[in-house]
Amino acid sequence: MTTAVSNPGTSVAAAPPQPAKPTPPxxxxxxxxxxxxxxxxxxxxxAKITSECPAAKIEWVKPRRLKVSVPPAALxxxxxxxxxxxxxxxxxxxxxxxxxxxxxxxVVYFVGSTSQGQEDFVLALxxxxxxxxxxxxxxxxxxxxxEYHERETHEMFGINFQGHPDQSHLFxxxxxxxxxxxRKDYVSPGR
Amino acid sequence: MVVAQQQKTxxxxxxxxxxxxxxxxxxxxxxxxxxxxxxxxxxxxxHLETACCSVEVGAAAGSRxxxxxxxxxxxxxxxxxxxxIIVMGTVTRKLAPRLKLIYDQMAEPKWxxxxxxxxxxxxxxxxxYNVLRGIDDIIxxxxxxxxxxxxxxxxxxxxxxxxxxxxxxxxxxxR
Amino acid sequence: xxxxSEYSPDADRIMAVSLGPQHPGAGHFRxxxxxxxxxxxxxxxxxxxxxxxxxKMAEYRNYTQNVPHLERPVILDSSNILFAYSMAVDExxxxxxxxxxxxxxxxxxxINRIISHMYFIAIQGLFLGHTTMITWCMGDRDFWIDLGERxxxxxxxxxxxxxxxxxxxxxxxxxxxxxxxxxxFEKRMDEYEKIFFDNPMVHQRSDRVxxxxxxxxxxxxxxxTVARASxxxxxxxxxxxxxxxxxxxxxxxxxxxxxxxxxAYVALLDMRESVKIIRQALKTLPxxxxxxxxxPQPRVPAGEVYSRTEAARxxxxxxxxxxxxxxxxxxxIGVPSGKNLKALPHLxxxxxxxxxxxxxxxxxxxxxxxxx
Numbered sequence: 001m002t003t004a005v006s007n008p009g010t011s012v013a014a015a016p017p018q019p020a021k022p023t024p025p026x027x028x029x030x031x032x033x034x035x036x037x038x039x040x041x042x043x044x045x046x047a048k049i050t051s052e053c054p055a056a057k058i059e060w061v062k063p064r065r066l067k068v069s070v071p072p073a074a075l076x077x078x079x080x081x082x083x084x085x086x087x088x089x090x091x092x093x094x095x096x097x098x099x100x101x102x103x104x105x106x107v108v109y110f111v112g113s114t115s116q117g118q119e120d121f122v123l124a125l126x127x128x129x130x131x132x133x134x135x136x137x138x139x140x141x142x143x144x145x146x147e148y149h150e151r152e153t154h155e156m157f158g159i160n161f162q163g164h165p166d167q168s169h170l171f172x173x174x175x176x177x178x179x180x181x182x183r184k185d186y187v188s189p190g191r
Numbered sequence: 192m193v194v195a196q197q198q199k200t201x202x203x204x205x206x207x208x209x210x211x212x213x214x215x216x217x218x219x220x221x222x223x224x225x226x227x228x229x230x231x232x233x234x235x236x237x238h239l240e241t242a243c244c245s246v247e248v249g250a251a252a253g254s255r256x257x258x259x260x261x262x263x264x265x266x267x268x269x270x271x272x273x274x275x276i277i278v279m280g281t282v283t284r285k286l287a288p289r290l291k292l293i294y295d296q297m298a299e300p301k302w303x304x305x306x307x308x309x310x311x312x313x314x315x316x317x318x319x320y321n322v323l324r325g326i327d328d329i330i331x332x333x334x335x336x337x338x339x340x341x342x343x344x345x346x347x348x349x350x351x352x353x354x355x356x357x358x359x360x361x362x363x364x365x366r
Numbered sequence: 367x368x369x370x371s372e373y374s375p376d377a378d379r380i381m382a383v384s385l386g387p388q389h390p391g392a393g394h395f396r397x398x399x400x401x402x403x404x405x406x407x408x409x410x411x412x413x414x415x416x417x418x419x420x421x422k423m424a425e426y427r428n429y430t431q432n433v434p435h436l437e438r439p440v441i442l443d444s445s446n447i448l449f450a451y452s453m454a455v456d457e458x459x460x461x462x463x464x465x466x467x468x469x470x471x472x473x474x475x476x477i478n479r480i481i482s483h484m485y486f487i488a489i490q491g492l493f494l495g496h497t498t499m500i501t502w503c504m505g506d507r508d509f510w511i512d513l514g515e516r517x518x519x520x521x522x523x524x525x526x527x528x529x530x531x532x533x534x535x536x537x538x539x540x541x542x543x544x545x546x547x548x549x550x551f552e553k554r555m556d557e558y559e560k561i562f563f564d565n566p567m568v569h570q571r572s573d574r575v576x577x578x579x580x581x582x583x584x585x586x587x588x589x590x591t592v593a594r595a596s597x598x599x600x601x602x603x604x605x606x607x608x609x610x611x612x613x614x615x616x617x618x619x620x621x622x623x624x625x626x627x628x629x630a631y632v633a634l635l636d637m638r639e640s641v642k643i644i645r646q647a648l649k650t651l652p653x654x655x656x657x658x659x660x661x662p663q664p665r666v667p668a669g670e671v672y673s674r675t676e677a678a679r680x681x682x683x684x685x686x687x688x689x690x691x692x693x694x695x696x697x698x699i700g701v702p703s704g705k706n707l708k709a710l711p712h713l714x715x716x717x718x719x720x721x722x723x724x725x726x727x728x729x730x731x732x733x734x735x736x737x738x
Binding site (some may be wrong): 237 | 388389393414426479485500502505507511519523734
Binding site (some may be wrong): 059060065067070086089090091092093095097098108110112114119124143144146147148149152156160169170171173181182186188 | 413414417419422423426512565584585586587588589598600606670672674681683685687695696698700704705707708713737738
């Protein structure tokens with residue numbers, strides 16, 4: 001009736017602790033999680049993405065994380081590439097960031113993987129747009145689960161996801177008529 | 192002449208008042224006591240969970256604290272048959288109209304327990320854009336149970352205090 | 367239930383009904399349903415009744431002040447939500463947490479996993495009309511809360527795991543009590559299995575009800591118990607052994623049925639593994655300090671971090687952007703309930719009305735956590 005099988009774990013996790021390797025300068029300064037593997041895998045993934053889409057820019061590389069920033073026009077293409085060729089098929093979260101000093105808004109898609117040996121890796125794909133006309137296209141066709149997170153991001157940052165079926169209020173009251181609350185120029189009434 | 196008439200009505204009113212008092216003590220008070228005693232040990236809370244304090248209500252209703260031995264039943268049944276709202280924590284701006292609607296639908300007499308710091312003053316969420324700073328702006332509160340979250344024992348104490356209040360309720364209608 | 371006035375193309379056959387927010391089957395939450403007789407045609411979850419703006423509040427508070435309010439959304443599972451937060455801040459500050467603190471973090475996080483799963487199974491029993499399960503689980507859950515209280519000092523909001531370690535050391539008597547609780551609880555779980563999971567009534571009500579296939583689980587991004595009940599072996603503790611999880615021997619239970627019964631049973635199997643981890647950790651607790659000195663207003667270098675842990679409901683993730691000031695520039699909590707809710711409209715399509723509470727609760731959905 002029940003099939004309790006053990007997860008064999010990733011090859012990285014199973015390997016004995018590696019001696020500290022020389023790390024590239026950018027981004028690696030931050031501490032890695034305990035038992036951290038090297039950056040080789042992240043770097044090879046980064047190379048694959050940049051060779052597929054030259055417009056992609058590597059923001060930071062960590063042992064199990066990689067953040068790539070892509071122009072909004074090219075994001076769907078890159079997203080399809082990482083889903084189909086690199087195995088990042090499991091959407092984790094979508095977050096927005098308001099860079100008010102640069103007059104930019106950012107959307108970050110955090111994507112995990114369910115393929116063997118890659119479950120520990122989280123890829124972040126980000127796109128930036130101007131703050132006054134925040135329109136990007138939705139990623140629902142790539143990751144179905146992005147719908148809920150994009151709706152939340154729309155509500156909290158006022159970013160318009162073109163092609164999204166339902167961008168009505170998710171968390172805020174129906175009669176909310178203020179700025180999107182997570183924008184930096186919105187000040188909480190208690191403050 | 193006028194003074195004498197006034198004295199006459201005055202004595203009549205005093206007499207009526209005395210009879211009223213006697214009747215009150217003889218019939219009204221036992222009746223009120225009886226009705227309130229009946230209400231006291233069969234409080235039906237509405238099943239309205241507003242935030243994280245509902246976990247402690249769950250624990251209080253569970254087998255360790257067993258809130259039923261104090262005469263508060265489990266939160267089930269129709270809204271119209273309920274006479275108690277335990278506001279379990281934070282009330283957000285989206286929930287506030289629903290809370291008012293639920294309160295208005297309940298039959299008199301009805302009581303409200305504000306459980307947790309959030310429902311009393313907004314608590315930890317005093318500077319949140321979506322949280323009410325206390326529920327007494329929208330519905331009248333009988334007993335405040337402080338804590339974040341209050342322990343199950345504190346909730347039980349709140350219910351016992353509410354029962355004390357019901358026992359001393361001056362009128363039959365609860366108003 | 368109240369009939370909504372809005373809607374419907376097939377107005378005479380289809381009835382629009384709102385389940386919640388005041389309904390025994392859906393606390394702090396509403397499901398808008400369109401029914402054809404007893405069958406659900408369409409279901410739309412309506413969240414947000416407990417949205418308290420944690421992410422905005424976090425921007426007004428420094429990294430230490432953020433600890434108490436961040437654990438409130440998941441009061442059942444308060445250590446795991448702080449575990450991911452503390453890991454993120456530790457990573458940003460480049461601080462090395464002492465080994466004893468790592469072990470204590472694991473112990474507390476596993477205690478919380480049991481507390482959360484007990485609540486989950488109790489309410490699952492309630493929704494199936496199985497009164498024994500809610501009485502037993504609610505009572506037995508309190509033994510674990512007591513253990514947590516002895517370690518941390520508060521009843522459910524432990525606030526035990528903080529950036530830089532844990533708040534205080536474990537008292538000596540709690541180690542002994544913890545081992546005793548583990549022994550007792552293992553026997554108790556056999557009884558749960560007999561009375562609840564092997565119960566023909568429970569099987570009839572929840573077998574093949576709300577089946578989520580493995581492909582759908584991947585597409586919707588399901589995590590935790592929901593994913594593992596659908597044959598998707600996702601467990602951050604194994605995939606990415608954070609803290610000291612690589613020191614302990616445990617398995618990731620995976621079932622393949624993907625129905626409501628399997629989603630509840632995975633929680634029980636999870637608890638068995640948790641007990642194993644707690645016992646191992648209590649027996650091999652290393653000596654040493656339990657926290658780093660951070661000061662009241664720790665300065666955090668600029669940078670970005672994405673940390674994740676396996677909470678009771680699934681993958682709990684934090685995305686923190688720091689601009690070098692004492693407060694986070696942006697703090698995003700990726701909660702497992704939100705990740706699993708996406709499957710609900712899909713699962714409710716075509717089911718009986720009576721199956722809604724079972725399917726809804728089997729997703730291990732905690733609205734307070736999802737709304738944040």
